[in-house]
Amino acid sequence: MEVFPVFTGEYLFDSCSPVQMLLTQETVTSVRHQHDFVELAYVVQGEGIHLAGEDKMQVMQGDLLVIPPGVSHVFQPQDLTGAEPFLIFNCMLRPELGRILGGLPEPFAEEEMFPLLKLLEVKQWFGYRGKSMELALLLRRMHEMQSCGSLRDNQQQLYPLLFELADLIMPAAALPFAQQSGMDYDPLHDVILYMISHFREKITLKEMSRQIAVSSRQFQRLFKVKTGRSYIQMLQEIRMKYSCLLLMFTELGVQSIALEVGIYDMKYFYRLFREYSGMTPASYRNRLQSHFLSAKEMMSSAEHCSH
Structure with missing residues (x-):
C-alpha cells in the first residue's frame, strides 16, 4: 500500500480558528497527499481530474469534494500544458471542531449542529454537484471573513455559515458522485x-x-x-x-x-x-522551520495582546 505525505493542521491552521480557507492553483504535477483534518475542496475555475483513494473522477467548476483524514488525493488540470488555470478553494476543518462547539459559552441548538458534526465524522470521500450559487456564496462569505480577520475574531458569525454549508452538502454523502458528461479525457x-x-x-x-x-x-x-x-x-x-x-x-x-x-x-x-x-x-x-516558528510567535503574541 502506497503511503503519501500527510499535510498537518499544526502547520496549516491559525491557532485561533477551527477553520482555514486557502485558494490553490493545481498543476499537472500537484502532490498526492493526505491530511489529518477534513477538507472541502471546491472547484472555483476550470476542469480537471480528481483522484481520491482508488477512485478517479472528472470535475468541473461548481463541484465540491469532501476529503476526510487519511484519504490520499490529488487534483490535476484537464489542460496538461498548464495554460488554463484550475483553481481549488480549500475549506479545512479542524478535527476538534466538534469539541469546540460543545464548549461554547452559549451553545447552539443540537439540530443546528448535527449536520456539521456528521460531516466531521465522515470516513469516505464524497462529492457534491450543486446547480445553484448557494454553495459558492457561503464559501465566499467565509473567505471574506478570513481576509478581513473576523474569521478568527468572531467565531459566532462563522458557525451559522458552517451549519448551513454542512446541511446543504451532507445529503450527497449517501449518493454516488455522477460523472459529468461531455468532457474530453486524455489517456x-x-x-x-x-x-x-x-x-x-x-x-x-x-x-x-x-x-x-x-x-x-x-x-x-x-x-x-x-x-x-x-x-x-x-x-x-x-x-x-x-x-x-x-x-x-x-x-x-x-x-x-x-x-x-x-x-x-x-x-x-x-x-x-x-x-x-x-x-x-x-x-x-x-x-521553512524559521518561517513556521516566526508565524507561531506572531500568533502567540497576538493572543497575549488580546487578553
Whole structure:
C-alpha cells in the first residue's frame, strides 16, 4: 500500500480558528497527499481530474469534494500544458471542531449542529454537484471573513455559515458522485497519475508507453507536445515536489528522503534539488522551520495582546 505525505493542521491552521480557507492553483504535477483534518475542496475555475483513494473522477467548476483524514488525493488540470488555470478553494476543518462547539459559552441548538458534526465524522470521500450559487456564496462569505480577520475574531458569525454549508452538502454523502458528461479525457492523464502515485519505483518510459499502446518514440514526442516537457523532466519534478513536502512535514534525513522518492545517487539528488528549489535540502528545511516558528510567535503574541 502506497503511503503519501500527510499535510498537518499544526502547520496549516491559525491557532485561533477551527477553520482555514486557502485558494490553490493545481498543476499537472500537484502532490498526492493526505491530511489529518477534513477538507472541502471546491472547484472555483476550470476542469480537471480528481483522484481520491482508488477512485478517479472528472470535475468541473461548481463541484465540491469532501476529503476526510487519511484519504490520499490529488487534483490535476484537464489542460496538461498548464495554460488554463484550475483553481481549488480549500475549506479545512479542524478535527476538534466538534469539541469546540460543545464548549461554547452559549451553545447552539443540537439540530443546528448535527449536520456539521456528521460531516466531521465522515470516513469516505464524497462529492457534491450543486446547480445553484448557494454553495459558492457561503464559501465566499467565509473567505471574506478570513481576509478581513473576523474569521478568527468572531467565531459566532462563522458557525451559522458552517451549519448551513454542512446541511446543504451532507445529503450527497449517501449518493454516488455522477460523472459529468461531455468532457474530453486524455489517456496521458492516467500516465501522469500513475507517475504521481508510483514515483518511488523505477518506472521506465517503455513501461509508460505501453499504457497508451504507442512506441517509446511516439510516447516521447506526444508527451513533450502535450505537456511541454519530457517524461524524465516531469518525473524528476514530481520527485522534487515530494522531497520538499517530506522536508516540510517530516523529520527524515536528506538521505532517507532521497531514497523515499526513488533516487539512490546522493550527488544526483542534491543537484536536482538545487536546480528545482535554488538551495540545498538543509537550507530549504531551515527556511521553512524559521518561517513556521516566526508565524507561531506572531500568533502567540497576538493572543497575549488580546487578553
